[in-house]
Amino acid sequence: MTEPKKKQSVSSSALTACDASLVARDIRLQSARMIHRAKSSHIGSAFSMADLLAVLYTKTLRIDPNWPDWPERDRFVLSKGHACAPLYAILAMRGFFPKDWLDDFYQDGAHLAGHATHVGVPGVEVSTGSLGHGLPIACGMALVGKRDGRDYRVFTLLSDGECDEGSVWEAALFAPHHRLDNLIVIVDYNKIQSLGTVKEVLDLEPLAAKWRAFGWEVREIDGHDVQEIEQILAVLPIKTGKPTCIISHTIKGKGVSFMENNLLWHYRSPDRDEMTRALVELGEEQ
């Protein structure tokens, strides 16, 4: 293991001094461009978590773009790997890799695949894409942190549809039993999954009560209120000895009126006209 070129603290970079809502706007703009160019899917899933990512990557995570494998870094596992565009966008913005890698996202010969992929991509902790894998892996990372007496934290972001997977609940049972208070689950609860609303497909309610019953310290937040997100992520662990679950109430497609709460945008890639309207709504600077 090599020493870091410079032990840059997160707060020292210009980006981290920004208002997270401006960063979230840029993540959405960048994701929209990527998905439009690539003609790929999951723009709705990307937009619902953009504010969460903006706060995590500017205010919360102890990471160093100059030393992606820094052993004491906080780990972030994007378990909903289909919504990788905003992750790539924020990683590029933070300087983990060149921004021009975003240009040919998902296309032939590109650096960046259509699901979160760690191979050759600094800053992507784990490759995901099949749902229900992130939380068990995060548990393993958190367990090592505890056993070795290290102070890194492990964050993992799950989709709501992902909570249909049994492996999520195997891990949900495991983490409190092993008192993994260095583990933070965030559920991006945008209420729409692949073929319909969560309520129609396989109702998760009462979701907070389920996690609580499994032994987690649970908080419900507005996943688009960056101040609320920042506040909750600043006081971790909420309760010593317990893993934290943040149920983040979000809107699928948040930020573009015609995409919001619309299942279609789990799949559809914006055409040129839609893209023009979306960029205006997202506040692209002319």
Added chain:
Amino acid sequence: MRGAFIRAITALAERDNRVHLIVGDLGFGVVEKFAQRFPAQFLNAGVAEQNMTGIAAGMALSGKIVFTYSIANFPVLRCLEQIRNDVCYHNANVKIVAVGGGLAYGSLGSTHHATEDLAIMRALPRMVVVAPGDPMEAEAATEAIASHPSPCYLRLGRAGEASVHQEKIRFRLGKAIQVGEGKDFTLISTGGLLETAVKVAESFRKTGLQARVLSMHTVKPIDSDAILAASRETHAIFTLEEHSLLGGLGGAVAEVLAEAGAEGIVFKRFGLPSAFSSVIGTQEYIRANYGLSVASLVAAIRSTLKNERTFSVTTAS
């Protein structure tokens, strides 16, 4: 083999505190001593193999050497996608250990027969597939996979198998161990059928035919050199495995022979049909039902050699 594995991993854990053992709530009477002695290197993940395997990957990505342990198909098939994506794709240093490979849990029924595991594990990128032939090989294999910094699958038999090797062995991943020398034909076995292979060879020796016996403990990567040497030098190869005939040892050997253009050799695979056992019974009983007893194998090999060699002589003249 179970005891040999525990002995080996205990020694490893003593030497290297990165070595961890995770069990899926199985191993009664086997893992307790390890758990007591190395509490910080042991974990019972509960009856939750998908989570167990994901945890193992996460721990390995955090610097540990992690063995997952359960019986038959549980640590393999139940969590196959975790093995593929979380372990293999990330090249995580995880060793998957299944006790009760093949028909070891015979009477417990088909849910407990691990008879497709070699084929499935072989197909996974980066996965090294090992099925030791006796307790000595099992102990050496455990050490060898711990030193190999990539995913490995270790298929063990049960407890109390006879030792086939009488002398110290040189165990290297991907290199077959020759147990008996002979020029007339070669028996290649993997896993616990090694003892059977040796007995078959002994039986032929009495009739004047000398068989070479290879313990192909590593099914992937397969020892092509040993296979091709056997083909050149003995002109007849029989594979023995307690596994489906699809995609296991026999398939791997056939691939090597076919691609090398081996001509004029006798080749036959012995194993299980792609089926669920039609009978209930012990390992020995089900083996016998599928022609894997010493007597059945001797008869089948004798008949094959006779027919094939007669045939090839006839066509040559």
